[in-house]
Amino acid sequence: MNNYFELRLEEDEIRAISSIGLAHLGDAVYELLVRAWLCAHGKATGKGLHRSAVELVKAPAQAARAERILPMLTEEELAVYKRGRNAHVHTIPHSASRADYLRATALECLLGWLYLRGERDRINRLFAVMMEEEQDAT
Numbered sequence: 001m002n003n004y005f006e007l008r009l010e011e012d013e014i015r016a017i018s019s020i021g022l023a024h025l026g027d028a029v030y031e032l033l034v035r036a037w038l039c040a041h042g043k044a045t046g047k048g049l050h051r052s053a054v055e056l057v058k059a060p061a062q063a064a065r066a067e068r069i070l071p072m073l074t075e076e077e078l079a080v081y082k083r084g085r086n087a088h089v090h091t092i093p094h095s096a097s098r099a100d101y102l103r104a105t106a107l108e109c110l111l112g113w114l115y116l117r118g119e120r121d122r123i124n125r126l127f128a129v130m131m132e133e134e135q136d137a138t
Contacts, residue, residue: 008118017116019087022080023105026112031057033127037134056134059096062104065130069107072129077110084109 014022034056038049055061066081073081085106092101114123 006118007116009116011117014113014116017112019083019105019109020089022110022112022116023084023087023108024112025115026084026108026110027057029111029115029123030062030108033123037127037131041134059093059101059104062107063096063100066103066107068132069126069129072126073110077114080113081106081110 031053034053038052038056070078070081083106085102087102087105087109089101089105092098096104111123111126114126
C-alpha cells in the first residue's frame, strides 16, 4: 500500500507527469501549507480563516510569493518552474492577469515536483521565505 502522505516517485515517473498535473498536486500542497500556517498563527476563526486562505492562495498572491523565492532556486528547480510557467492553460480566472496566473502555475508545478521527490524540507524552506512578510504582520 502506498503512503500518499510521504509519497516519493522516481525521476522518470515524475517526468512522465504533465506540468498541469504537477501544478494540480502543487496547488494542494500550497493550500495545505497555507491552511496550516493560518492555524499555527492564531487565525483559525470561522469566516476570517476562509477569507485569509483565499487571499493567500489566489493567483496574484502566489505570483508575488513566487518572485520572492526565484533567487533561491537551483538550476533544476528553475527549469521545473519555467516548465510550469510555459504550461498551456486555457482558462484564466477574472481575478488574475495572465502573467500572474502563469507564475502561480509555475510555483504550483515546482511544489508538486518537490513533493513527489520527497523534498519536504526544501518545500518548508521555500514556504518560510514566501510567508516572511505575513509573519512580520502577525
